[in-house]
Amino acid sequence: SQYAELRGLYHLRETIGSGGFAKVKLGYHSLTGEKVAIKIMDKRALGDDLPRVKTEIEAMKNLCHQHICKLYQVIETEQKVYMILEYCPEGELFDYIVSKDRLAEDEARIFFRQIVSAVAYIHSQGYAHRDLKPENLLLDEDQNLKLIDFGLCAKPQGGMENHLYTCCGSPAYAAPELISGKEYIGSQADLWSMGILLYALLCGYLPFDDEKIPQLYKKIQSGKYENPPWLSEESKTLMSRMLQVDPQSRLTIKQLISHPWLTKDTNVPVEWRSKYKRSLDEDCITELAVHYGKTKAEMERDVTQFKFDYLTSSYFLLLEKKMKGRPVRLLHQK
C-alpha cells in the first residue's frame, strides 16, 4: 500500500496542506501517540531541487529552538523523502489574524517578540529565511508561534550565497532589493519582511498591495505606505526603521531585539537563544531503555547519535510530553 515505509511507526491521517512539490499530512507517532506533521516529497517531482531538500534537512538538524518547528525524523526511500515534523494544532497565524481582523498592540508585541526570537536565532546559525509571512508562522496549543519554511527558501548566508540572486518568497513581503534582482543580503531582506509582518499584525492588511505584480513592485520600491490612525507613534517609528528601501539604513536584528517598542513591558531585550539543553533527559532515557530492554548507558549512547531515525523521534516526542506536563510514558504495542 501507499506509504508502506511508515507502517507501524506512524498512523497517517488527513492532508493538512500542500504546496509545490510537498504534501503535509497529520500523523500519529505510534509509540507515544503524539501528533506529528508528515511532509511527503516525491523525488521525481523535486528533480534538481532535491539537493535543496537535503540542505534544508541538514539545516533543520541543527535548528533547535522554542519558536522553530522541530524536525523529528527523516525517512528516505527510492521515490520519496518524508520529514516527520512538529505539529502545530492551532494552524497558521494568517488565519488567526483574519479571524480577529487585526491584533491589539500588546498581543501583536507578544507574537512579534517570538518571531524576532526565531529569526535572530536562525541568523545566529548563519541562515536567512527569505520567505517570512503569516502562512509560515504556526500556532501551538499554548498560542506560541513556530516558524516554518514550507517553500524551501531558507538559505545559508556563507560565501557567494552572501549576495543571493534567486528570487524567492511572496512578493508582498519581499524586500525592494530582492524583487529588483540586484545582489542582496538575506538577513537584511528578512528585516524588511518582518516590518511587513508587524504591519500585517497591527493593521490586518498589507502596506504594499496590488493585484497586478508590476504595480505591486512599484509600490514596494517606492517604500511609501499609509499608517492607519490607530497605530501608536512607537509602532510607526519602528516600522519605518524596518521598511527602509535602502538595506543599509534598515534596522539590524541586533538593534531590533532591544528596540523600545519590543521591550515595552518587559524592559529586557528579546530572548533569542535556544531554550533546549544539550544534555539528555533522564526520564526519557529510562522509559526508552525499559521499552527496548537496554541499559540506560546503552540507550544514552544510542540516543546521543541523533540519527533522526525512529529512536530520535521517540526521544524528542517523549521530551515534548514531559515539557507539556504529560506522563513520560510510551504506549506499549500489542
Ligand SMILES: COc1cccc(Nc2ncc(-c3ccc(C(=O)NCC(=O)Nc4ccccc4)cc3)c(OCC3CCNCC3)n2)c1
Ligand atoms: C488545525 O489545522 C491546522 C491547519 C494548518 C496547519 C496545522 N498544523 C501544521 N503543523 C505543522 C506543519 C508543518 C511544519 C513544518 C513544515 C516544514 O516544512 N518544515 C521545514 C522547516 O520549517 N524548515 C526550516 C525552518 C526554519 C528555518 C530553516 C528551515 C511543514 C509543515 C503544518 O503544515 C501545513 C502547511 C500548510 C500550508 N501553509 C504552511 C503550513 N501544519 C494545523
